[in-house]
Amino acid sequence: MQIDLKGRTALVTGSTQGIGAAIAAGLARAGARVGVNGRSPERVEQSVAELAKRVPGAEWVPVAADQVAGMLPDVDILVNNLGIFGAADPLEISDEEWRRYFEVNVLSAVRLTRLYLPGMTERGWGRIQYIASDSAIVTPAEMIHYGMSKTALLSVSRGFAKQAAGTGVTVNSVIAGPTHTGGVEDFVYELVDRSLPWDEAQRAFMRKYRPQSLVQRLIEPEEIANMVVYVSSDQASATTGGALRVDGGYVDSILP
Structure with a gap:
């Protein structure tokens, strides 16, 4: 299968390392212009330099912190990968920490969807993805706050897919397993x-x-990136509203 994303602009949040960096590299290999996003300009520039070695000749847009709207006013592909995680005693998680996980893992993705979805629907083409986790379904007792945020992304994804119905824009979540x-x-x-x-x-x-x-x-980060690149392509035009698993069969169910 030849996936060609030439002429498309993508933004991958939280893409200076790990799964996000692998997704950025995968989209760039397919020909997309890719926005690389991280917390500081220094870290983003360092990541872009590393990615340029992995994918020579690709076009990168360094986007630090909240500069997204200014640096990339329009994108064709939005991959909401940014997330925080950590273990904690469920009875000791403060209200502030619950809110922080929801703010970073869920609302950041919602805000970017609100920013970019109108332009995608106006142009009649777009791809929005949310990187979820097996913890959305198999929630660990020591990571309830994290699992909650990833479960919320499944709902957010399905809801925005309905909002985009019939527009040529697809919206999906990708459930990553132990990586x-x-x-x-x-x-x-x-x-x-x-x-x-x-x-x-x-x-x-x-x-x-x-x-x-x-x-x-x-699972290797590149294996998750393979799914994201496919779902970002024209070949995945009938795949929307889904929770797509790249979990190595970790979730013991036929459907998520």
Whole structure:
């Protein structure tokens, strides 16, 4: 399948590392002009330099913090990847922390959707995606506040898909499973034999601590990016209102 995004402009929030950076690289390889977003101009510029090595010749737009509307007044593809996460005793999470998770993980995506959806519908083409998590469905007791925010994204995605009905704009969420991102290797080696090679260590970790996974390994960020790039393409024109799983079979259900 040849996916061609030439002439399209994309914005990937929280794209200076991990899943976001992989998505930015994937969209750029398909020919899109990509807005790279992060908290500080320095971090964004550093990430753009790293991405330029991964995808030579691509066109990047550095977009720090809340400069989005000024730097990219219109986009064709919006990937709401920005998110925070962390573990906490459920009975000790403050009202302020609950609000912070909702503000960052949900309302930031809602605001950008409100900003860009009208232009997409006017042009008759657009792609909006929300990066959700298996925690939206299999909510961990120690991450209820995070799981809540990701569950909310599934509802937000479905609702905006209805708002965009018949316009040529598709809206979907992508459910990412346990993923190999920064810091995960150290976490894995805290729980399994440090003498094991990485491939064996992660499989041992998954068998013992994430036995629901059917691939029995961590997902690579590029595997999630592959789904996002496809859903961003013309080939995915009939895929909308969905919660699309790239979870390695972690969620034990036929539908999310």
